[in-house]
Amino acid sequence: MRDRVLILGGTGEAAALAGRLHRQGLQVITSLAGRLAHPPALEGAVRIGGFGGVAGLADFLVTEKISRVIDATHPFAATISAHARAVCRQLGLPLERLERPVWPKRPGDRWFWATDMAMAARMAPKLGRRIFLTVGAGSLVAFTKFGGPFYLIRLMESPAVDRPLFPRQAVLVDGGPFQLADEKRLLRHFAIDLLVSKQSGGPATAAKITAARQLGIPVLLIRRPWDAADGCDPGHKAGCR
Ligand SMILES: NC(=O)c1ccc[n+]([C@@H]2O[C@H](COP(=O)([O-])OP(=O)(O)OC[C@H]3O[C@@H](n4cnc5c(N)ncnc54)[C@H](OP(=O)(O)O)[C@@H]3O)[C@@H](O)[C@H]2O)c1
Numbered sequence: 001m002r003d004r005v006l007i008l009g010g011t012g013e014a015a016a017l018a019g020r021l022h023r024q025g026l027q028v029i030t031s032l033a034g035r036l037a038h039p040p041a042l043e044g045a046v047r048i049g050g051f052g053g054v055a056g057l058a059d060f061l062v063t064e065k066i067s068r069v070i071d072a073t074h075p076f077a078a079t080i081s082a083h084a085r086a087v088c089r090q091l092g093l094p095l096e097r098l099e100r101p102v103w104p105k106r107p108g109d110r111w112f113w114a115t116d117m118a119m120a121a122r123m124a125p126k127l128g129r130r131i132f133l134t135v136g137a138g139s140l141v142a143f144t145k146f147g148g149p150f151y152l153i154r155l156m157e158s159p160a161v162d163r164p165l166f167p168r169q170a171v172l173v174d175g176g177p178f179q180l181a182d183e184k185r186l187l188r189h190f191a192i193d194l195l196v197s198k199q200s201g202g203p204a205t206a207a208k209i210t211a212a213r214q215l216g217i218p219v220l221l222i223r224r225p226w227d228a229a230d231g232c233d234p235g236h237k238a239g240c241r
Helices: 012-023 053-063 078-091 117-127 137-145 180-189 207-215 225-230
Strands: 004-008 027-032 045-048 068-071 095-097 111-114 130-134 150-155 169-173 194-198 219-222
Touching (some): 012 027, 053 078, 078 095, 111 117, 117 130, 117 137, 137 150, 180 207, 194 207
Parallel strands (some): 004 068, 027 045, 111 219, 130 194, 150 169
16 A cells, blocks of 8 residues: 655645655645645645644544654644654654754854743843844744834734734745845845844755854844753754754
Protein backbone atom coordinates (compact mmCIF):
# COMPACT_ATOMS: atom_id res chain seq x y z
CA MET A 1 0.00 0.00 0.00
CA ARG A 2 1.26 3.52 -0.80
CA ASP A 3 2.30 5.68 2.14
CA ARG A 4 -0.39 8.13 3.23
CA VAL A 5 1.48 11.08 4.66
CA LEU A 6 0.10 13.82 6.88
CA ILE A 7 2.17 17.00 6.80
CA LEU A 8 1.47 19.42 9.64
CA GLY A 9 2.08 22.60 7.70
CA GLY A 10 1.74 26.35 7.72
CA THR A 11 5.31 27.08 6.60
CA GLY A 12 7.14 27.52 3.30
CA GLU A 13 9.16 24.39 4.05
CA ALA A 14 5.96 22.36 4.50
CA ALA A 15 4.63 23.62 1.16
CA ALA A 16 7.86 22.67 -0.63
CA LEU A 17 7.86 19.24 1.02
CA ALA A 18 4.24 18.61 0.02
CA GLY A 19 5.20 19.36 -3.58
CA ARG A 20 8.22 17.01 -3.49
CA LEU A 21 6.36 14.07 -1.93
CA HIS A 22 3.31 14.57 -4.15
CA ARG A 23 5.50 14.47 -7.26
CA GLN A 24 7.13 11.27 -5.94
CA GLY A 25 3.66 9.71 -6.06
CA LEU A 26 2.92 9.63 -2.31
CA GLN A 27 -0.56 10.42 -1.05
CA VAL A 28 -0.03 13.69 0.80
CA ILE A 29 -2.45 15.59 3.00
CA THR A 30 -1.25 18.94 4.34
CA SER A 31 -2.98 20.21 7.43
CA LEU A 32 -3.27 23.95 8.03
CA ALA A 33 -4.50 25.61 11.20
CA GLY A 34 -6.59 28.08 9.21
CA ARG A 35 -4.94 31.25 10.49
CA LEU A 36 -4.77 32.82 6.99
CA ALA A 37 -7.87 33.90 5.08
CA HIS A 38 -6.01 33.24 1.81
CA PRO A 39 -3.58 30.36 2.30
CA PRO A 40 -1.17 29.70 -0.57
CA ALA A 41 -2.06 26.91 -3.05
CA LEU A 42 -0.47 23.55 -2.16
CA GLU A 43 0.17 20.36 -4.11
CA GLY A 44 -1.67 17.27 -2.83
CA ALA A 45 -4.72 17.32 -0.58
CA VAL A 46 -5.29 20.03 2.04
CA ARG A 47 -7.41 20.07 5.18
CA ILE A 48 -7.93 23.21 7.23
CA GLY A 49 -8.66 23.85 10.91
CA GLY A 50 -7.72 22.43 14.31
CA PHE A 51 -8.26 18.70 14.91
CA GLY A 52 -9.81 19.20 18.32
CA GLY A 53 -6.82 18.42 20.52
CA VAL A 54 -4.95 15.16 20.96
CA ALA A 55 -8.07 12.99 20.69
CA GLY A 56 -9.17 14.72 17.48
CA LEU A 57 -5.76 14.29 15.88
CA ALA A 58 -5.72 10.60 16.86
CA ASP A 59 -9.17 10.12 15.30
CA PHE A 60 -8.05 11.84 12.11
CA LEU A 61 -4.92 9.68 11.76
CA VAL A 62 -6.88 6.46 12.23
CA THR A 63 -9.84 7.45 10.02
CA GLU A 64 -7.60 8.68 7.21
CA LYS A 65 -5.32 5.62 7.53
CA ILE A 66 -2.25 7.84 7.80
CA SER A 67 0.97 5.79 7.82
CA ARG A 68 3.49 8.62 8.37
CA VAL A 69 3.35 12.07 9.99
CA ILE A 70 5.74 14.92 9.23
CA ASP A 71 5.68 17.88 11.57
CA ALA A 72 6.79 20.80 9.39
CA THR A 73 5.14 23.49 11.49
CA HIS A 74 6.75 26.75 12.55
CA PRO A 75 9.28 26.49 15.43
CA PHE A 76 6.90 28.52 17.64
CA ALA A 77 3.89 26.25 17.00
CA ALA A 78 4.65 24.27 20.15
CA THR A 79 1.16 22.95 20.91
CA ILE A 80 0.49 21.14 17.65
CA SER A 81 4.03 19.68 17.74
CA ALA A 82 3.45 18.37 21.27
CA HIS A 83 0.10 16.89 20.18
CA ALA A 84 1.76 15.17 17.21
CA ARG A 85 4.43 13.65 19.46
CA ALA A 86 1.85 12.39 21.97
CA VAL A 87 -0.49 10.91 19.37
CA CYS A 88 2.20 9.26 17.24
CA ARG A 89 3.67 7.67 20.36
CA GLN A 90 0.22 6.46 21.38
CA LEU A 91 -0.57 4.99 17.92
CA GLY A 92 2.97 3.74 17.18
CA LEU A 93 3.17 5.89 14.03
CA PRO A 94 6.46 7.26 12.67
CA LEU A 95 6.83 10.99 13.25
CA GLU A 96 9.43 13.11 11.50
CA ARG A 97 10.21 16.68 12.44
CA LEU A 98 11.38 19.23 9.88
CA GLU A 99 13.32 21.55 12.17
CA ARG A 100 14.30 24.94 10.84
CA PRO A 101 17.84 25.95 11.86
CA VAL A 102 18.07 29.03 14.08
CA TRP A 103 19.65 32.21 12.76
CA PRO A 104 23.25 32.05 13.98
CA LYS A 105 24.68 35.07 15.77
CA ARG A 106 27.29 36.79 13.60
CA PRO A 107 29.89 39.47 14.34
CA GLY A 108 28.18 42.86 14.51
CA ASP A 109 24.85 41.48 15.76
CA ARG A 110 23.49 43.35 18.79
CA TRP A 111 21.03 40.84 20.14
CA PHE A 112 18.84 40.92 23.24
CA TRP A 113 16.78 37.92 24.33
CA ALA A 114 13.28 37.51 25.74
CA THR A 115 11.95 34.16 26.88
CA ASP A 116 8.41 34.92 25.76
CA MET A 117 6.28 37.59 24.13
CA ALA A 118 5.21 39.24 27.39
CA MET A 119 8.86 39.72 28.35
CA ALA A 120 9.66 41.07 24.86
CA ALA A 121 6.81 43.58 25.15
CA ARG A 122 8.15 44.84 28.48
CA MET A 123 11.73 45.07 27.19
CA ALA A 124 11.05 46.68 23.81
CA PRO A 125 10.16 50.24 25.00
CA LYS A 126 13.32 50.27 27.13
CA LEU A 127 15.47 49.39 24.11
CA GLY A 128 13.90 51.47 21.34
CA ARG A 129 11.58 54.37 20.50
CA ARG A 130 10.89 53.42 16.86
CA ILE A 131 10.26 49.70 16.90
CA PHE A 132 9.81 47.31 13.97
CA LEU A 133 7.50 44.52 15.19
CA THR A 134 7.68 41.33 13.12
CA VAL A 135 6.14 38.91 15.62
CA GLY A 136 2.96 37.82 13.82
CA ALA A 137 -0.59 39.11 14.19
CA GLY A 138 -1.39 36.80 17.10
CA SER A 139 1.43 38.19 19.24
CA LEU A 140 0.79 41.93 18.91
CA VAL A 141 -1.63 42.14 21.80
CA ALA A 142 1.20 41.72 24.33
CA PHE A 143 2.71 45.03 23.15
CA THR A 144 -0.46 47.10 23.35
CA LYS A 145 0.11 47.83 27.07
CA PHE A 146 3.24 49.74 26.06
CA GLY A 147 1.96 52.39 23.68
CA GLY A 148 4.75 54.97 24.09
CA PRO A 149 7.04 54.14 21.14
CA PHE A 150 6.25 54.28 17.44
CA TYR A 151 5.59 50.76 16.11
CA LEU A 152 6.04 49.62 12.53
CA ILE A 153 4.00 46.42 12.25
CA ARG A 154 4.44 43.93 9.40
CA LEU A 155 1.70 41.37 8.83
CA MET A 156 1.14 38.61 6.27
CA GLU A 157 -2.48 39.63 5.69
CA SER A 158 -4.50 42.79 6.27
CA PRO A 159 -5.68 43.00 9.89
CA ALA A 160 -9.30 41.95 10.42
CA VAL A 161 -9.97 45.12 12.44
CA ASP A 162 -9.02 48.59 11.13
CA ARG A 163 -8.74 50.15 14.61
CA PRO A 164 -5.08 51.03 15.39
CA LEU A 165 -3.42 49.06 18.18
CA PHE A 166 -0.99 51.85 19.14
CA PRO A 167 -1.23 55.66 19.33
CA ARG A 168 1.68 55.89 16.86
CA GLN A 169 1.94 53.08 14.31
CA ALA A 170 2.30 52.12 10.65
CA VAL A 171 1.17 48.80 9.20
CA LEU A 172 2.74 46.96 6.27
CA VAL A 173 1.09 43.91 4.71
CA ASP A 174 3.72 41.71 3.08
CA GLY A 175 4.30 37.96 3.32
CA GLY A 176 7.83 38.01 1.90
CA PRO A 177 10.27 36.55 1.03
CA PHE A 178 12.23 39.72 1.71
CA GLN A 179 15.37 41.06 0.04
CA LEU A 180 18.23 42.62 1.97
CA ALA A 181 18.25 45.93 0.04
CA ASP A 182 14.49 46.38 0.63
CA GLU A 183 14.82 45.58 4.33
CA LYS A 184 17.61 48.13 4.75
CA ARG A 185 15.59 50.75 2.88
CA LEU A 186 12.62 50.06 5.15
CA LEU A 187 14.64 50.31 8.37
CA ARG A 188 16.15 53.59 7.22
CA HIS A 189 12.89 55.03 5.92
CA PHE A 190 11.12 54.54 9.25
CA ALA A 191 14.25 55.41 11.29
CA ILE A 192 13.88 52.12 13.15
CA ASP A 193 16.04 51.79 16.26
CA LEU A 194 14.89 48.30 17.39
CA LEU A 195 13.77 45.17 15.52
CA VAL A 196 11.64 42.64 17.42
CA SER A 197 11.38 39.12 16.03
CA LYS A 198 10.88 35.53 17.04
CA GLN A 199 14.05 33.42 16.60
CA SER A 200 12.21 31.83 13.67
CA GLY A 201 15.27 30.99 11.59
CA GLY A 202 15.14 30.08 7.92
CA PRO A 203 16.01 32.06 4.80
CA ALA A 204 12.59 33.61 3.98
CA THR A 205 12.76 36.28 6.69
CA ALA A 206 16.50 36.32 7.45
CA ALA A 207 17.15 39.53 5.49
CA LYS A 208 15.78 41.72 8.30
CA ILE A 209 18.35 40.25 10.69
CA THR A 210 21.18 40.92 8.22
CA ALA A 211 19.86 44.41 7.54
CA ALA A 212 19.79 45.23 11.25
CA ARG A 213 23.35 43.94 11.65
CA GLN A 214 24.61 46.01 8.72
CA LEU A 215 22.88 49.16 10.00
CA GLY A 216 23.95 48.60 13.63
CA ILE A 217 20.33 48.28 14.82
CA PRO A 218 19.71 46.11 17.91
CA VAL A 219 17.44 43.09 17.62
CA LEU A 220 15.22 41.76 20.40
CA LEU A 221 14.73 38.04 19.77
CA ILE A 222 12.13 35.82 21.38
CA ARG A 223 13.54 32.43 22.19
CA ARG A 224 11.96 29.33 20.69
CA PRO A 225 9.55 27.62 23.10
CA TRP A 226 11.78 24.57 23.76
CA ASP A 227 14.79 26.82 24.03
CA ALA A 228 13.15 29.08 26.60
CA ALA A 229 12.24 25.98 28.60
CA ASP A 230 15.82 24.63 28.41
CA GLY A 231 17.42 27.97 29.18
CA CYS A 232 19.55 27.39 26.07
CA ASP A 233 20.71 30.33 23.97
CA PRO A 234 21.30 29.23 20.36
CA GLY A 235 23.16 32.44 19.62
CA HIS A 236 25.82 31.65 22.20
CA LYS A 237 25.71 28.09 23.44
CA ALA A 238 27.29 25.27 21.46
CA GLY A 239 25.40 22.01 21.30
CA CYS A 240 22.01 23.68 21.41
CA ARG A 241 19.43 21.90 19.20
N1 LIG B 1 3.56 30.52 15.71
C1 LIG B 1 4.13 31.18 14.70
O1 LIG B 1 4.91 32.13 14.88
C2 LIG B 1 3.83 30.79 13.28
C3 LIG B 1 4.45 31.47 12.22
C4 LIG B 1 4.21 31.07 10.90
C5 LIG B 1 3.34 30.01 10.66
N2 LIG B 1 2.74 29.36 11.71
C6 LIG B 1 1.85 28.22 11.42
O2 LIG B 1 0.58 28.57 11.90
C7 LIG B 1 -0.05 27.45 12.49
C8 LIG B 1 -0.58 27.82 13.85
O3 LIG B 1 0.51 28.24 14.66
P1 LIG B 1 0.32 28.35 16.24
O4 LIG B 1 1.59 28.86 16.80
O5 LIG B 1 -0.97 29.02 16.53
O6 LIG B 1 0.19 26.80 16.60
P2 LIG B 1 0.03 26.08 18.04
O7 LIG B 1 -0.02 27.10 19.10
O8 LIG B 1 1.06 25.01 18.12
O9 LIG B 1 -1.37 25.36 17.88
C9 LIG B 1 -2.58 25.82 18.47
C10 LIG B 1 -3.69 24.97 17.93
O10 LIG B 1 -3.91 25.26 16.54
C11 LIG B 1 -4.19 24.08 15.81
N3 LIG B 1 -3.14 23.87 14.82
C12 LIG B 1 -1.90 24.41 14.79
N4 LIG B 1 -1.24 24.04 13.69
C13 LIG B 1 -2.08 23.25 13.01
C14 LIG B 1 -1.99 22.58 11.77
N5 LIG B 1 -0.88 22.67 11.01
N6 LIG B 1 -3.06 21.84 11.37
C15 LIG B 1 -4.17 21.78 12.12
N7 LIG B 1 -4.33 22.40 13.29
C16 LIG B 1 -3.30 23.13 13.73
C17 LIG B 1 -4.26 22.97 16.83
O11 LIG B 1 -5.63 22.93 17.24
P3 LIG B 1 -6.31 21.57 17.79
O12 LIG B 1 -5.78 21.39 19.18
O13 LIG B 1 -7.77 21.87 17.71
O14 LIG B 1 -5.87 20.47 16.87
C18 LIG B 1 -3.39 23.48 17.95
O15 LIG B 1 -3.68 22.92 19.21
C19 LIG B 1 0.97 26.32 12.53
O16 LIG B 1 0.56 25.34 11.61
C20 LIG B 1 2.28 26.96 12.15
O17 LIG B 1 3.08 26.13 11.32
C21 LIG B 1 2.98 29.72 13.00
